[in-house]
Amino acid sequence: MAFAVERTDEHVREYLTYRGFTNTLKHLDIEIKADKEKGFRVDKVIDQLLQFIHSFDLLGLKEYWIYLDRRLFSRLEDIYKSTVNKLRTSLYRYYVINTVQKGNLEKTQEFFQKQALELQGQPEWRDWFILPFIPSPEQNPTFSAYFSRQWADIFLVSLHNFLSVLFQFLNCVPPQPVLLSFDAEVQKMMSLVEENEQLRQILFALQTESREQREGEEIVHHKLPAYVQNMDRLGDTELDLVSSQRVVTTATTPSRNFFATLLPQGRRTPGKSQQVSSGSSPNQAAASRKEPTGQPAKSKEAMQTREVKPVVSQTSVIEPVSSQSAATVSNQVTHPRHKKIKDYEKERKELFSKPSPQTPEKKGDAGEVEPPADACSDVTDSSLTSKNGGGAAEGESLSVEQPFIKLSQEEYGEHHSSIMHCRVDCSGRRIASLDVDGVIKVWSFNPIIQTKATIMSKSPLLSLEWATKPDRLLLLGSGVGTVRLYDTDAKKNLYEMNIDETHPRILSLACSPSGSSFVCSAAAVTRPGYVEAAPRLPLPVFGKLLLWDTKTVKQQLQFSLEPDPVAVNCTAFNHNGNLLVTGAADGVIRLFDMQRYDSAMSWRAHDGEVYSVEFSYDENTVFSIGEDGKFIQWNIHKCGVKQSEQVLPNDATGPFVLSGYSGYKQVQVPRGRLFAFDSEGQHVLTCSNSGGIIYRLTNGEPALESVLSLGGHKAPVVTVDWCSAVDCGTCLTASMDGKIKLSTLLAQKC
Structure with a gap:
């Protein structure tokens, strides 16, 4: 440890000297002496x-x-x-x-x-x-x-x-300072490098030995048969004669083999043409060693058997055979493993050549079914149509591919009031859901649905977001100007930050991918997010957009919101945290450069408030949903330029209305995410009155193409999220009756 401390002190001195911190260096030397x-x-x-x-x-x-x-x-x-x-x-x-x-x-x-x-x-x-x-x-x-x-x-x-x-x-x-482990890490790295070098040398030696052994085996394997070696004694003219005779024999229907004349009359018996002819000359023997393209390689044992067998028996007399009988003999001598492969290919061909129910069977002379042009897509389409309950009209071909199959749908019903937020953490292991009563449930769904923690809040809660590093932390924004950092494993509050008393409503939270900071949107007091048939206010609400440090728990800066300080409803970072996109109550989308903490561009996106914004998969565009009911894709390289626009149903954008007894209506303004993308950014999940709807993003018109309705809800869905894995994904749809549906999907890739 002393050596590590001494080395670290030297590095710190070197760094201070490099930065020109002379006063700090002097104080460091004084304190080290003392x-x-x-x-x-x-x-x-x-x-x-x-x-x-x-x-x-x-x-x-x-x-x-x-x-x-x-x-x-x-x-x-x-x-x-x-x-x-x-x-x-x-x-x-x-x-x-x-x-x-x-x-x-x-x-x-x-x-x-x-x-x-x-x-x-x-x-x-x-x-x-x-x-x-x-x-x-x-x-x-x-x-x-x-x-x-x-x-x-x-x-x-x-x-x-x-x-x-x-x-x-x-x-x-x-806790030990990270700097003190520097020397240990260097030593560990050097030892790993040395170990890798030793393993690389061992691997190289083994590869060399294996290559030499393989070359030696090939020399033995390609050794000419004994009768061909004996033919070498006949001279070049005799070999040329053998070669010319063999070429003629293979070009025409064989009558007699040249080597049959060299054998005694009593030992001439019918044999296999391919085995004897393969050794007719050195050139032909070399040609026989090369396997034709497209055929499975034969094993070493089969090759040795084929070459040695004529020497042992010496009874290879070839009788005249037709091309059909030659093919039959060739099939008879095929290796058993090759026969299994051919049988498997035949069964596979028959499986994919089964016609669809609407297509009549076409039989040839041999009674075989003619395979369709695209068997894979037909099988996929028919299976998807039967599972999803939809299909083409009678007489039409099933050509539309369904991208997902809904494997299962489970329900989480621990909430007793309308859901405001429902989010999956970065690891995809936990889900946090918030209802309008201020009750937060942290729960898992793999392998079974299980509640991990329940958080009760005296003050109203308006926003929720998972921290990125570590992913067990949860950010909770209240309606009294505070943000809490909650540890879901320890089940306790770590910090409670007072944001702004004049703007107490924390509408949106977004944690940077590095986990070192988070963005907080604070707004002045206006209508609550959950009211009974309250009319929407025509004027935008004043607000602030602040950046907080999660380690020091202090405010770093306040973003400039031009032209007026307005309440920001939604925020989202890109993958590395260099860009931040926001949607505000004045209908303007603002893009911030997080390297300079300055606004890069802004444009009016919607007539009314912006409810939800997200970066696209390639991060060259931004998608948004607004009060006007439009789902728009914006080019971030050209300010205010639309790439596509789609008008969504009213039940996808809100306000969400749940009718009750005696004309009672429950109205909820959107607070959570209104849309979510799959892992490849090609499909989007939106809200509806009966459940989530999945659309395919298209480059033409219309911009969205409905591919799957998840269903399962009896009340309007107010927020969604999509947790994607390799081929299976889990869609979350949360409704006004407090029910959350988990729909497990299987991505179809043919």
């Missing part, structure tokens, strides 16, 4: 203690030991307290013995006078009070051992070992 812990160097600590002893500074010795006890020894467990007390006793005895040996009896008497109250109740010091009055204490049996050099060395070594172990222990006990 450091009582001596950079956790055991030899320096012991030298300081011995300096106090040899200078007869009893007060300095006591204060330094008290500092070590408070700073270091107090962190130890109770079982080590007796060891610390023994070392302190030996240290004081070492001091007293030193005063006697140096002949400074005045300091000896001073020690017992000042330490009398502390030592007189301790039995180990009971005989030591007579030490100043003994003429020759070094000869006294009680004290003689302490005057020996051996006892002093044993004490100093024991103290050194104890402090060494203590500092090593402190190096492993958190």
